[in-house]
Amino acid sequence: MLLIECDGKALFEASGIPVPERVVVTGGARPPLPGEGPWLVKAQVPAGGRGKAGGVVFCATPQEVDRALAHLIGRALLGHVVQACLVEQAARGREAYLSLMVDPAEGAARLSFSDQGGVDVEAAARDGGALLTEVCAAEREAVGDAIERLAARLGAQSAAGLRAVGPALADLFFSRELLLAEINPLFLEDGRPCAGDAKVVVDANAIGRQPEIRRLVEARPAVYPDMWRKLNEGFDFIDLDPDGTIGLVTTGAGLSMMLIDELTARGGRPLNFCDLRTGQMRGRPDRLIRVLDWLAAKPGLKVLFVNIFAGITDLSEFARLLTQALTQFPRPDIPVVARLVGSGEAAARAHLAAVRPDLAAYTDLDQALQHVIAVSRP
CATH class of the missing domain: 3.30.470.20 (ATP-grasp fold, B domain)
Structure with a gap:
């Protein structure tokens, strides 16, 4: 996980590595500028190449600093929305x-x-x-x-x-x-x-094992959403493509990565990686509801693809939890395609047919992939 610069410099400073005087600005009234100018205004996003992308601005006056902040905060940069900027004295040498x-x-x-x-x-x-x-x-x-x-x-x-x-x-x-x-x-x-x-x-x-780094993550859930989710939700959900169209509800890290590769090879654009860990759902749809809420917030979402290959998990119970979660899905217009294979498969398919007949359920992966790709395109 890549830290944003201001968090990395906080670790540097605590370790005795000299860093420039600086302040972090998140919007609203700007705090006093550090030292004398000139200054650098740096967009705080967890990505490299900020300078070449226009995310680092040299400013000779406080007025230029204010203009740079107004331009950068809230802007999309390198796949992230700029939540904060670091303003620091321009170092020399x-x-x-x-x-x-x-x-x-x-x-x-x-x-x-x-x-x-x-x-x-x-x-x-x-x-x-x-x-x-x-x-x-x-x-x-x-x-x-x-x-x-x-x-x-x-x-x-x-x-x-x-x-x-x-x-x-x-x-x-x-x-x-x-x-x-x-x-x-x-x-x-x-x-x-x-x-x-x-x-x-x-x-x-x-x-x-690193409480100081955990505090950095906890303080910035919008900057480190993937790690914040892992720490607080107990499973993995990683944003992959801000312009993706296919939302994944899947379990098993290896199976989920294989599915992403298969969709990409067919021209699809998966939004996310997901390892739901169905064994920890404990008869409650909470995890599914949270995943669906995160996916519903993606503007490009065109289809939900549920892919569960169950060994220990009882698919009939999973199907019941899925239909419960879908009743709270804030975008009911989004089609749902499910591929369920494993223990309790027949009972799961019967439940889905009775409760959500509009949901397309498959056993064959290739057929499910073809359906998902077809509905994910404009």
Whole structure:
């Protein structure tokens, strides 16, 4: 899970990594600006490439800051609605790059540094720019040694900046069980480094052990909806395509991913991934009602596709809960296609035929997919 910049910088600051003075603006009356100008106004969305997409604005005056805030807040950017902006003093100095990440291919940690930071650092590295890396064991001491090896290959100013920031970044990386901690650009000015940006990727499986990161998620359910749902609802529902047309009500992570692939291969546009975990429904339609409410809020929704391959789950009970939930679905005009296979299948089909004869029920997956694709298109 990628944190928005202001949350990443809060973790940086708490770990002793210098960051610019800043305020977060969510709308309404603007708080006092930090320090003296100029300032950067940055849209806070969990996505990379904000600068190239127009989500970062340089402002020389307070009036320019206000205009940038009015333009960005509430705007759609990179598939997200901008809920807040970070306003910070524009840092100065030579731009460098520093990152520490999990390298799954090596089963290790990868430390990288470059004297050429900024938005095109990856392209610069491909074109012969000096991106120096050290791969080492994913242990604090090993990363500390890697920092020293990299520093020995750098000029005096860069080496001083790496030694000043690298150990704190490593402490944050291990204490918060991160997958990536990246500073780009890392400003270096007279030996005083400053993190101009913060790209922090959290291991979702570690959040239960990380109360500080959980607090960040709980404070921003609209920014981190997927993780907020997992923490508070106990199952997975992940938005995939803001312009999708097919809402999925499914169970089983592998089966759900296979279904998304099949729909996409046929030209369909699934809205979401869903692992409902029917075994935890406990005879209540609450989970189904919440999933249907989330899907009903999607403006492009054209069809609901319910796909349950049941082993332990009794499909007759699931069918009863589904029809109960559908009575509360706020968009009754949306067609529903169901593919139910497994224990209690015959009783489930009989219940659906009696209570919701308009619901198209299938056993064969290919037939169900064809129906869904047909009704999902304009």
